[in-house]
Amino acid sequence: MNSDEVAHRVAGLTFDTIPASARQRARERLRDTIGTALGGSRTSAARNAHRAMAADLGGFHALAPGAPARTATAAAFVSAVAASALDYDDGHYLGGAIHPSSVVVPAVLVAASDRPVPFADLLAAQVAGFEVAVRVAHLLWPRYDTARWFCTGTAGAVGAAAAAAKVRGGDADTIRRAMLVAWAHAPTAALQWPTVKEAIGWSAATGVTAARLAENGWMATPDGAAVPPAPAIFPPTPLEEPHAVDDPFVASLGEVFEIERSYLKPYSACRYTHTAVDALRALTADGLRPEHVRSIRVATHRWATFLTHHRPPSLEHAQYSYPFVLAAATVDGTAGPDQIAEHRLTDPAILDLAARIEVVHDPALDAHLPQHYGTTVEVTLTGGGTLRPEPRLVARGDPADPLDEAELAAKFTALVAPVSADGGDELRQALAADSDSATLWQAVARTGGDA
Incomplete structure (x- = not known):
């Protein structure tokens, strides 16, 4: 064609x-x-x-x-x-x-x-x-x-x-x-x-x-x-x-x-990191806290082995950093724009844990490219012992594990509310009503996003 x-x-x-x-x-x-x-x-x-x-x-x-x-x-x-x-x-x-x-x-x-x-x-x-x-x-x-x-x-x-x-x-x-x-x-x-x-x-x-x-x-x-x-x-x-x-x-x-x-993202970071974030979030939901962690080892495919910044100097470097993203997810329980943010680049809790995160290549995960960005996470505990969640290939937001409407609506509200006087209600209503371009632009302008 x-x-x-x-x-x-x-x-x-x-x-x-x-x-x-x-x-x-x-x-x-x-x-x-x-x-x-x-x-x-x-x-x-x-x-x-x-x-x-x-x-x-x-x-x-x-x-x-x-x-x-x-x-x-x-x-x-x-x-x-x-x-x-x-x-x-x-x-x-x-x-x-x-x-x-x-x-x-x-x-x-x-x-x-x-x-x-x-x-x-x-x-x-x-x-x-x-x-x-x-x-x-x-x-x-x-x-x-x-x-x-x-x-x-x-x-x-x-x-x-x-x-x-x-x-x-x-x-x-x-x-x-x-x-x-x-x-x-x-x-x-x-x-x-x-x-x-x-x-x-x-x-x-x-x-x-x-x-x-x-x-x-x-x-x-x-x-x-x-x-x-x-x-x-x-x-x-x-x-x-x-x-x-x-x-x-x-x-x-x-x-x-x-x-x-196509996929939609639940985390504000490079997609390569998402399966590892999913694994860590499951552990934090079960009670894992930063003080419990001696070190974290994340094994990934060959395309992602460069995501190694321990002290990222910019927002973009942080978005492309397994250590920073995984540390933020462990500290706060997630890795959204409030965690992967410019004002968190010097957060001592994140940087302390990021320094203890190692990124290694697992050739076995290469076989799943490009359909999946798989990772394996291993957490060594300060009190002894190791946590080894199952390797993950499917990330939240993938077609096989899609975000539901409540999650998507919450993501939209969290993004729009800081720039909006009405929490994004007018824009949300315009989108829900299948409005024409003029109405959508009016709603965007009144939301506060029209540059």
Whole structure:
């Protein structure tokens, strides 16, 4: 399936053709992403992005007289940075291990912010962008150990472009050209921290900008003249690569809805850590306290052996640290944004325990990649003895162990309440009522999250 075929399927996707179960998953991810963005708007990453984009609004000149100062690009960038800043956003294991919604949802909402788009059209665009993003990410999955340059930002830009073009009423040709423009400009940075992580902010900005460029004629030919096929050595997108032609994962677009196989996070940290947090939380629920712990040894798969920061210097380093995340979970009983937070980076109780946590590689867990991020936890007690919970492969929030509605609602409230005068009630009601884009943006603005 090439980009032209993908664009036609995206254009033809409607609310009514999406299964009810996939629509429900999309609603959950829409609320979850808005919540994580509003909660994440308080982080240094989001505040820094806001300041940078605010400074970009005036006092500049372009070699194109009349070029506007205020941009949708900036809005998408800030929104997506906020949505990913807490590392609380959804993900998909087989779809390139990316975090689709933190790119696609901001792109859809920003692209629709200048018009009242019905909820059904918003959700159809969101689902379309999600499905495109995970399939492009699947094609970009590293085929050898030193191929590290593709991440959420790269594939997400193509999905965001498809979603943004669709929500703005683009036809199949406009959607196709938006995807091509996005791929040509997609960020390809590897995982970096602090702040950058997976280039998610620039990915959403690229997608929204690509959609606007496409609707204004980018990559269109005069009078609709036919475009000769691209040279084989320059495939227009990964969808034209030889290995993509007969790939069943890609070909299932519009028939299998991968949004149903994505996960939502109960902890504000790298997904690699979650099975270990689950194991420790079970022990703390049974009475384990930090003073009982002499040391903790966590065995993990080969992709996660770098998560070893004992004294992380930034929020992002903490999110990617088994010692910090597991220590916080042992001290507080969980690892949410109140634990994995900038103001806790110097918490003596967390740092004391983190210093006693060792990360080792267990080759046996590699066999479960990429479907599962397994861990084994071993706790040596100060009074003697060792606790060895069963190895865990399935994490809370996975399709096999999903978060229930009460947990998702509590997560949303906890994220939105600190930035809201009404605890997020108006926004919660607008989401529950399947409101159009204008109503949703009004609720966001009154909640206090509109930058």
